[in-house]
Amino acid sequence: MPRLTRRRALAAGAAVAATAGLHEPSAAAQGHSREHGHDHDRDHDHDHGAPEAFDEVYLGRRIQGRPLAGGHHHGGGYGVFIDGVELHVMRNADGSWISVVSHYDPVPSPRAAARAAVAELRGAPLVPLA
Secondary structure, X not given: OOOOOHHHHHHHHHHHHHHHOOOOOOHHHXXXXXXXXXOHHHOXXXXXXXXXXXXXXXXXXXXXXEEOOOOOOOOOOEEEEEOXXXXXXXXXXXXXXXXXXXXXXXXXOHHHHHHXXXXXXXXXXXXXXX
């Protein structure tokens, strides 16, 4: 089996997006997290430092984010997980974040990247990058 590369992962993600169509989270889905005491406007990093850790259930999926020891190259040493599987995230030069699931849709925080990935996955499991 060929080794999974970033290029292959992005190509596979693009194929899934093309066959599934693009999806914006519904107003009800966006409000779901507010019912649990979460505020989308609070997702920005404080004092331009490392993002805060989070652990919540969003649209029925457990999303977590936390600083990681050792510092990854693009994620700045920050890990994001959906149902325990790592979602590869990357911080852009402008401070926005992207993930392998929503690579072309920058968001303000790792939490927002996890939420966008959950919405895009529509219940499908996240397949880890090898």
